[in-house]
Amino acid sequence: MRAKGEAFRTIWQKPGDSSIVQIIDQRMLPHEYVIRDLKTWQDGAHAISAMLVRGAPLIGATAAWSLYLAAAAGRDAGNANRELQLAAEKLRNTRPTAINLGWAIDRVLAVAAKCNEQQLVTTLENEARVICDEDIEISKGIGRHGLTLLEEISRRKAGGTVNVLTHCNAGSLATINWGTATAPIYFAHQRGISIHVWVDETRPRNQGSQLTAWELAENGVPHTVIVDNAGGHLMQHAMVDICIMGTDRTTRSGDVANKIGTYLKALAARDNNVPFYVALPSTTIDWTISNGIRDIPIEERDPQEVSHVYGLAGSGTESVQTIASGTSVSNYAFDVTPARLVTGLITECGICEASEAGLARLFPERAVRK
Ligand code: MRU
Numbered sequence: 001m002r003a004k005g006e007a008f009r010t011i012w013q014k015p016g017d018s019s020i021v022q023i024i025d026q027r028m029l030p031h032e033y034v035i036r037d038l039k040t041w042q043d044g045a046h047a048i049s050a051m052l053v054r055g056a057p058l059i060g061a062t063a064a065w066s067l068y069l070a071a072a073a074g075r076d077a078g079n080a081n082r083e084l085q086l087a088a089e090k091l092r093n094t095r096p097t098a099i100n101l102g103w104a105i106d107r108v109l110a111v112a113a114k115c116n117e118q119q120l121v122t123t124l125e126n127e128a129r130v131i132c133d134e135d136i137e138i139s140k141g142i143g144r145h146g147l148t149l150l151e152e153i154s155r156r157k158a159g160g161t162v163n164v165l166t167h168c169n170a171g172s173l174a175t176i177n178w179g180t181a182t183a184p185i186y187f188a189h190q191r192g193i194s195i196h197v198w199v200d201e202t203r204p205r206n207q208g209s210q211l212t213a214w215e216l217a218e219n220g221v222p223h224t225v226i227v228d229n230a231g232g233h234l235m236q237h238a239m240v241d242i243c244i245m246g247t248d249r250t251t252r253s254g255d256v257a258n259k260i261g262t263y264l265k266a267l268a269a270r271d272n273n274v275p276f277y278v279a280l281p282s283t284t285i286d287w288t289i290s291n292g293i294r295d296i297p298i299e300e301r302d303p304q305e306v307s308h309v310y311g312l313a314g315s316g317t318e319s320v321q322t323i324a325s326g327t328s329v330s331n332y333a334f335d336v337t338p339a340r341l342v343t344g345l346i347t348e349c350g351i352c353e354a355s356e357a358g359l360a361r362l363f364p365e366r367a368v369r370k
Contacts, residue, residue, distance in 0.1 A: 055174020141348030146184025170246020254354030255292025
């Protein structure tokens with residue numbers, strides 16, 4: 001997928017200065033397109049926790065690049081390994097739900113453990129690049145497999161428009177490019193399948209209306225933003241052919257943690273016989289746990305995300321308070337949809353049922369042996 005008419009990545013090394021990593025500040029979209037420099041691992045940790053970058057795969061990639069920055073700073077100060085361990089510990093706690101964060105940190109530390117201090121910086125630079133390149137291939141794999149579902153619906157509707165409902169942003173902006181939930185959509189659009197996306201606005205941070213709508217528009221994919229509560233009504237009136245969601249952590253039994261509100265969409269989909277699919281890279285599977293409701297940590301974020309809304313005001317952007325000062329607010333960022341409500345999981349290795357047997361069939365080397 002492209003943005004601003006050009007080939008697109010969400011994180012990259014600054015051309016001409018490989019000591020700096022660059023990102024798009026996603027807090028400013030869609031009104032401003034701002035590139036930020038990450039010069040230190042602390043910049044990377046801040047970018048993750050303050051959500052300049054977000055989305056499980058991009059969070060993991062940002063952590064990998066941050067560890068490269070930590071190793072470089074540590075080398076200059078003569079203590080590369082200590083700086084690396086310190087950065088890894090701090091980064092690990094920046095966002096608790098997305099498992100890709102811990103996955104990327106463990107992968108980079110494992111590579112670091114096998115090389116000497118002289119090679120450390122170049123080795124970690126290479127590893128961060130490989131993680132990003134692999135993520136693009138993984139998204140494309142999800143796109144290829146998910147496309148078959150959209151082709152089938154298009155055939156059934158004799159070429160009529162396929163209406164997809166999605167929540168939050170599991171798009172290019174959440175990955176390195178292509179996205180997870182959006183990859184099948186981009187593939188279908190490129191194949192000439194008539195497709196239209198219902199975009200949940202996704203309060204409180206509006207990743208749907210501000211990010212998903214932006215990237216679909218950049219790529220000419222027809223879409224309509226709806227309030228989060230509209231999905232059930234649309235499903236009752238046969239206006240949704242398929243739901244495709246992302247996920248921040250999926251248990252080995254197929255329970256899915258995703259942006260708050262996903263569970264309610266799954267309930268509405270079940271009640272209306274709408275297929276409910278979750279698209280995920282295998283890096284998002286937590287093989288160590290089975291019961292998502294009990295075992296997936298759910299991030300609670302700043303109440304200000306609920307009490308305030310960011311948007312255009314006149315010629316500039318502004319954050320305004322929408323509720324009375326002093327009102328009690330809670331802000332759970334994710335919920336868990338039990339596997340029984342998920343029609344299938346779309347991965348880079350194929351589509352499977354949301355169950356331990358389904359995932360074990362696609363990833364036999366990772367499955368827990370009994
Ligand atoms: O809080 P966010 O914006 O990081 O939440 C993102 C999501 O919930 C996405 O759907 C999920 O990370 C899947 S991304 C491919």
